Amino acid sequence: MRPKAIYMVPYYLVGEVSCRLDRKHNYSYAELVNDLGNSITNIITRVLLRNSEVGLGSYKGHYPFFMSSGVEQGVIDFWTFFDDSKHGIKKVGSPPCIYLYATAKDNLKRELTVNDLCSGVADEVLQQRPATVKVDKSDCHNIQSKTPAVDDHDKKENLAKEMKSRIRAITAFAKPSNTSTDAQSTRNLSRKFDIDPDQIASMADSMQRAMKEVSRVKAEVPQNSPSECKTVFPKKAEPTCATSAADAEVIVVSDEKLHGAPTISAADCKTVAIKKEPLTSTRTPKTNDVILSGEKSLPESASTSSSDDEFESRSNGPLLFCSGNGKTLLIHRHRSLSSLKPDEDAPKHCVTALCVELCDYTVQFTDENEPKILGKGAYGKVYLGKYSGFDVAVKELENFRFEDTLDIFKEIAINDRARSPNVANLLAFNINEQPPMARLLLEYVDGAELREVLFDVKPDSPNLDSLEKRISTVKQLLAALQYLHACEPPIIHGDLEPDNIMITHDLRVKICDFGSSRYDGLPEQLDPVDLPNFTLATTIYSAPEILLYDQDITAKSDVWAASCVALEVFVRERSWPIGENPSKELMKKTMLRDRSLDYRCAPHQLYDFLEGGFQWRPQKRFSAEELSDHLQGITWSSTD
Numbered sequence: 001m002r003p004k005a006i007y008m009v010p011y012y013l014v015g016e017v018s019c020r021l022d023r024k025h026n027y028s029y030a031e032l033v034n035d036l037g038n039s040i041t042n043i044i045t046r047v048l049l050r051n052s053e054v055g056l057g058s059y060k061g062h063y064p065f066f067m068s069s070g071v072e073q074g075v076i077d078f079w080t081f082f083d084d085s086k087h088g089i090k091k092v093g094s095p096p097c098i099y100l101y102a103t104a105k106d107n108l109k110r111e112l113t114v115n116d117l118c119s120g121v122a123d124e125v126l127q128q129r130p131a132t133v134k135v136d137k138s139d140c141h142n143i144q145s146k147t148p149a150v151d152d153h154d155k156k157e158n159l160a161k162e163m164k165s166r167i168r169a170i171t172a173f174a175k176p177s178n179t180s181t182d183a184q185s186t187r188n189l190s191r192k193f194d195i196d197p198d199q200i201a202s203m204a205d206s207m208q209r210a211m212k213e214v215s216r217v218k219a220e221v222p223q224n225s226p227s228e229c230k231t232v233f234p235k236k237a238e239p240t241c242a243t244s245a246a247d248a249e250v251i252v253v254s255d256e257k258l259h260g261a262p263t264i265s266a267a268d269c270k271t272v273a274i275k276k277e278p279l280t281s282t283r284t285p286k287t288n289d290v291i292l293s294g295e296k297s298l299p300e301s302a303s304t305s306s307s308d309d310e311f312e313s314r315s316n317g318p319l320l321f322c323s324g325n326g327k328t329l330l331i332h333r334h335r336s337l338s339s340l341k342p343d344e345d346a347p348k349h350c351v352t353a354l355c356v357e358l359c360d361y362t363v364q365f366t367d368e369n370e371p372k373i374l375g376k377g378a379y380g381k382v383y384l385g386k387y388s389g390f391d392v393a394v395k396e397l398e399n400f401r402f403e404d405t406l407d408i409f410k411e412i413a414i415n416d417r418a419r420s421p422n423v424a425n426l427l428a429f430n431i432n433e434q435p436p437m438a439r440l441l442l443e444y445v446d447g448a449e450l451r452e453v454l455f456d457v458k459p460d461s462p463n464l465d466s467l468e469k470r471i472s473t474v475k476q477l478l479a480a481l482q483y484l485h486a487c488e489p490p491i492i493h494g495d496l497e498p499d500n501i502m503i504t505h506d507l508r509v510k511i512c513d514f515g516s517s518r519y520d521g522l523p524e525q526l527d528p529v530d531l532p533n534f535t536l537a538t539t540i541y542s543a544p545e546i547l548l549y550d551q552d553i554t555a556k557s558d559v560w561a562a563s564c565v566a567l568e569v570f571v572r573e574r575s576w577p578i579g580e581n582p583s584k585e586l587m588k589k590t591m592l593r594d595r596s597l598d599y600r601c602a603p604h605q606l607y608d609f610l611e612g613g614f615q616w617r618p619q620k621r622f623s624a625e626e627l628s629d630h631l632q633g634i635t636w637s638s639t640d
């Protein structure tokens, strides 16, 4: 039997780094960080943390991805893991393998695959001085074709040995206990491996930090986590700003504070400093924002310091879940906070927060000992779960093909980024390749689908029995849409319909299911939706350009769908009178015949609003913002 060879290749560079998700889609580092980046970098980090014991030779997860161990101003340290026994080096290159695309300072641009790393091409590339090598991006592909296939077992073993010896040498050099990291030993190592001494010093520095992080994570990840990974969440995502978990009971720091402070002390934890910046359509989230969500908004009065006594006597459950920029925060229930009433109208403060906590969830069972199912979708079921005492929704996606993993990453990345009070926010996730299973832990929406609220009312469903409630529902829906479209890059939901919109018992709107979403305006090759197996669902909420002309979803097609939903909310009838699931052909025929929906049964004040939303040509159609403004401007009389 072949020995199970697991290699970890430390790979360092100073400069930009980008990664590509498959052969076709390149992501520059800037895009990685600013657009998909926060999510993707962190997703990968999280996957690895959750599915693996990180450290030399102990990767047990299924993803031959790299792990970012902290990004600081253009310097990224990461390791590449690949598991020879599971995927084989030959497998490298088939999606969803992540390629590393190294761009050292100045003009050195080379695409590196794991194959390259293994065969030494990476080292060659890295050894070339950025200033003296100018490689055009178009050359990237050549590297791959020039790279010899590493099929031969002995050859792989030799490469592995070589890699390991390098790792050992640099690791020994970088060990915190090694006091001989002087100029001489740097020179020795530099000669031995033919690497620039400055680079050696920076590698050693990175390595030291990385090793510290690895030991910390290793100590924190429970032993049984890799196989039973469903309950494991990362402890901490941002080593450079980290504090110890013990300090992390209540940490909400303002942007300024986080940026200015390399560490957060226990004293900071006792101070809840809220950055008072409400999220509006014009104020889209910034990279470091974390938007409070969860059970309660943190009321303004919480921004005062609390006494030590109170701090000590907090109870166990987290008060708020925050996540964003890879940092997930559980702010624990604090006596002084928990006694406060939730402030319905509190602005959704943007705060920067850090520290995530290792946490478990369990699925909740009915009296008949069956898991409580909240809903079903195309891929799997959504269960009611419990997480640190709080109800959560656990969306399980099963039996997807390995190639579908990218789609799932996309849903996760977008859901993670789409943080709004009117979105069912993503709290955590994990992905298992074998058996194929992805779990998204979402904020639980205690209510019902809008479809049920409108068309299948149950006695305990939230109800929209007054005009005021219906107006508020549509306003919230448009606010959510406006927010998504104002993100940078804009997020297109792509599947707005009453099944994917939930209404809580206190009549808050929460948009779910980002499975069909995409980022708008990214060039085609950057768009993760542009995958071979991606098909757009057409429903009675599809805009004409999608249904009739097979165009891509856009912000304007979301507006069409939202207008259909708005009409349904107001008239409590299906927008198109052709049943719930008409065939595509019937839909097309009806749309071509009628050209527009009949909205004469809606309140007359809404005619202009609906006309704006149902403009046939997307260019003429209102934006979510215009629609929202229009609705705000309508005056209703008491008899309406």
Ligand SMILES: Nc1ncnc2c1ncn2[C@@H]1O[C@H](COP(=O)(O)OP(=O)(O)OP(=O)(O)O)[C@@H](O)[C@H]1O
Binding pocket: 374, 375, 376, 377, 378, 379, 380, 382, 393, 395, 424, 442, 443, 444, 445, 446, 449, 499, 500, 512, 513, 514, 515
């Ligand atoms: N956060 C949540 N809280 C409560 N219920 C939820 C939540 N998320 C989803 N559900 C329920 O589960 C159902 C299916 O969820 P969702 O639409 O996200 O799954 P899906 O597999 O993506 O579905 P689709 O087939 O539409 O793609 C929803 O319609 C809703 O009833």
